[in-house]
Amino acid sequence: MRVVIAEDAAVLRELLAQMLTERGHEVCAAVGEAEGLRAAVAEHRPHVAVVDIRMPPTHTDEGLRAAIDVRREYPGTGVLLFSQYIETNYATRLLAEGSVGVGYLLKDRVANVAEFTDALTRVAAGGTALDPEVVTQLAGAGRRGEDLETLTAREREVLALMAQGRSNAAIAQTLAVSAGTVEKHVAAVFGKLGLAASQDANRRVLAVLRYLGP
Amino acid sequence: METTARPRAVLGAPFTRRAWAEAAYCLCGFPVAVIGCVLVVVLLMIGSGFTVSLVGAVLGLLLVVTATGLARVFAGVHRGLAASLLGERVAAPPAVRPQGKAFTRLDARLRDAAGWRSVAYVLVKLPVAALQLYAVGWWLTGLVNLSAPLRWAAFGQRPHPGAEGMPTITPVPAGGGAPHSTTFAGTFVAAAIGAATLLAAPWVTRGIVAVDRWLVRALLGPGELTQRVRDLEETRALAVDDSAALLRRLERDLHDGAQVRLVALAMSLDMAKEGLGADGEPVADPGRLRRLIETAHTNAIEALSELRDLARGIHPPVLDDGLPDALATLAARSTVAVELAVNIPERPTPAIETIAYFCAAELLTNVIKHSGARRAVLRVIQEEGLLRLCVTDDGRGGATPDAGSGLTGLMQRARTVDGTLHVSSPEGGPTTVTVTLPLHA
Numbered sequence: 001m002r003v004v005i006a007e008d009a010a011v012l013r014e015l016l017a018q019m020l021t022e023r024g025h026e027v028c029a030a031v032g033e034a035e036g037l038r039a040a041v042a043e044h045r046p047h048v049a050v051v052d053i054r055m056p057p058t059h060t061d062e063g064l065r066a067a068i069d070v071r072r073e074y075p076g077t078g079v080l081l082f083s084q085y086i087e088t089n090y091a092t093r094l095l096a097e098g099s100v101g102v103g104y105l106l107k108d109r110v111a112n113v114a115e116f117t118d119a120l121t122r123v124a125a126g127g128t129a130l131d132p133e134v135v136t137q138l139a140g141a142g143r144r145g146e147d148l149e150t151l152t153a154r155e156r157e158v159l160a161l162m163a164q165g166r167s168n169a170a171i172a173q174t175l176a177v178s179a180g181t182v183e184k185h186v187a188a189v190f191g192k193l194g195l196a197a198s199q200d201a202n203r204r205v206l207a208v209l210r211y212l213g214p
Numbered sequence: 215m216e217t218t219a220r221p222r223a224v225l226g227a228p229f230t231r232r233a234w235a236e237a238a239y240c241l242c243g244f245p246v247a248v249i250g251c252v253l254v255v256v257l258l259m260i261g262s263g264f265t266v267s268l269v270g271a272v273l274g275l276l277l278v279v280t281a282t283g284l285a286r287v288f289a290g291v292h293r294g295l296a297a298s299l300l301g302e303r304v305a306a307p308p309a310v311r312p313q314g315k316a317f318t319r320l321d322a323r324l325r326d327a328a329g330w331r332s333v334a335y336v337l338v339k340l341p342v343a344a345l346q347l348y349a350v351g352w353w354l355t356g357l358v359n360l361s362a363p364l365r366w367a368a369f370g371q372r373p374h375p376g377a378e379g380m381p382t383i384t385p386v387p388a389g390g391g392a393p394h395s396t397t398f399a400g401t402f403v404a405a406a407i408g409a410a411t412l413l414a415a416p417w418v419t420r421g422i423v424a425v426d427r428w429l430v431r432a433l434l435g436p437g438e439l440t441q442r443v444r445d446l447e448e449t450r451a452l453a454v455d456d457s458a459a460l461l462r463r464l465e466r467d468l469h470d471g472a473q474v475r476l477v478a479l480a481m482s483l484d485m486a487k488e489g490l491g492a493d494g495e496p497v498a499d500p501g502r503l504r505r506l507i508e509t510a511h512t513n514a515i516e517a518l519s520e521l522r523d524l525a526r527g528i529h530p531p532v533l534d535d536g537l538p539d540a541l542a543t544l545a546a547r548s549t550v551a552v553e554l555a556v557n558i559p560e561r562p563t564p565a566i567e568t569i570a571y572f573c574a575a576e577l578l579t580n581v582i583k584h585s586g587a588r589r590a591v592l593r594v595i596q597e598e599g600l601l602r603l604c605v606t607d608d609g610r611g612g613a614t615p616d617a618g619s620g621l622t623g624l625m626q627r628a629r630t631v632d633g634t635l636h637v638s639s640p641e642g643g644p645t646t647v648t649v650t651l652p653l654h655a
Contacts, residue, residue: 008470009470009474009478011474011475011478011513012474012477012478012481015478015481015482015509016481019481019485022485054469059466084469084473107473107477108477108480110477110480110481111477111480111481111483111484112484113481113484113485113488114484114488
């Protein structure tokens with residue numbers, strides 16, 4: 001997997017690069033500001049970019065803006081944003097561009113390198129990786145449709161994990177249940193949300209969007 | 215230096231921008247003064263005339279109120295002239311907008327202190343303006359006399375029978391003593407008198423304008439209490455901004471400093487843990503593990519030191535033992551030799567101690583960063599119920615409180631507790647900054 005890193009703190013940037021390299025990924029570029037990210041993506045066409053939201057010069061949201069630009073210009077490039085805090089506003093802006101190949105994690109998640117790399121791989125492959133905190137905040141924003149109310153607590157738990165971008169197998173592992181049970185819950189979720197199986201839509205993504213969406 | 219500068223200042227006075235502006239002020243102010251005074255006096259007289267009779271009382275009071283309102287308008291014009299031509303910037307008193315019943319409103323307008331002060335100014339301004347016009351007369355007569363030889367040459371004015379020659383005009387009544395020029399050579403005497411008058415004119419103007427300046431400040435301003443409220447509002451805004459900026463800086467420092475260090479620390483520890491593998495397995499690459507743990511260790515130490523600096527920036531613990539100890543620590547840490555003299559018999563309140571401490575810290579930092587000084591003196595004394603903190607250095611000087619030098623920030627901080635900051639820093643040094651604070655905030 002080819003990765004570009006955009007993070008203004010040199011300590012973290014170098015450690016991330018070292019970690020990803022040790023795990024057999026190729027770090028094409030590690031830059032410290034948003035302009036550098038745009039240039040590096042244009043040059044290296046990586047599978048995924050890890051982007052800090054707050055970067056120079058204004059230290060507000062230039063990472064996010066650059067990430068959205070990258071998504072528009074190079075739709076095949078996954079973008080994993082991470083920051084010290086989770087802002088609902090940022091998550092909404094990011095997801096407004098679609099949920100394929102995007103991720104938004106709290107910086108603390110880097111502390112678990114295995115999980116972080118999993119999330120990165122998922123995003124690179126076109127999946128979604130949302131921090132549990134993003135999910136809580138978006139879901140808590142109270143914009144969910146009434147059909148979500150019909151879900152049981154367990155089904156909602158499964159849906160929340162789906163929103164974080166987990167596969168059925170991963171959900172089964174997290175909840176310590178069998179894969180079959182998870183499949184049953186997922187099917188129930190699809191049924192209650194009225195999502196029929198079809199060729200041209202990913203039910204999983206639709207369910208998650210219904211869960212998070214406006 | 216002074217001995218050559220002074221005659222030059224005297225001789226050059228008629229050609230300075232200030233002299234011209236003051237003369238222009240005298241000239242422009244006169245018609246406004248006359249119209250204003252006449253209108254206000256007429257209104258007041260008619261108004262008070264009406265109030266004598268019971269029937270006309272209300273009408274009379276309305277006229278009086280109109281007079282004060284009008285006086286405010288004229289005061290505004292005078293204030294504008296003083297600001298644009300004299301640079302005498304006085305804040306306008308707040309407008310009166312009374313609410314409620316007609317009678318209450320009338321009452322409030324009658325009690326409008328700023329309005330009555332405007333009336334006072336408009337009345338006093340008339341004689342002052344007359345004097346100011348007289349000052350302009352000095353300029354005119356000076357110019358007329360100075361041009362006497364020119365006029366003689368141009369118009370060939372000769373003494374005709376019965377006349378005593380070309381008269382010299384004087385701004386001061388000279389009776390019959392004013393010389394008359396009867397010959398071309400004689401006109402040069404007139405010209406000399408003209409030159410002398412012109413040299414004196416700026417000083418006459420300045421003197422009369424000085425009286426007006428004083429009146430403008432005393433009568434056209436918002437009044438002491440209103441000014442005080444305004445000052446307090448301003449300093450409160452500064453204090454709020456200051457604390458908001460402080461919190462923002464704190465967040466920023468944590469975000470870019472300790473938080474990053476801790477994330478990196480956790481990350482390298484997790485990488486090290488992975489490298490250790492499961493229980494009982496041999497460790498694959500001890501060298502890599504050691505490097506990871508070293509990284510973690512460095513980041514932990516850095517995080518500690520950043521947090522310590524941050525905490526000290528919020529409140530230096532040594533300040534709890536009093537300002538003298540805190541300042542001694544500060545002086546000892548300075549890279550420039552600091553001579554310390556502290557004499558504070560009465561301990562100030564903690565807020566004042568904190569402000570004094572941070573002022574001293576910032577001023578010493580300035581000395582180290584900007585002055586190029588080798589020695590500094592930090593003196594803190596208590597006199598007349600005030601805390602006076604004085605930092606002097608032997609550096610290159612030239613410090614100004616408006617060059618974004620951090621002195622502005624200190625000045626604002628001092629102002630929030632009614633303190634002041636004074637800078638004396640001629641080019642070439644020495645620089646002395648004095649911060650005066652009350653003992654109790």
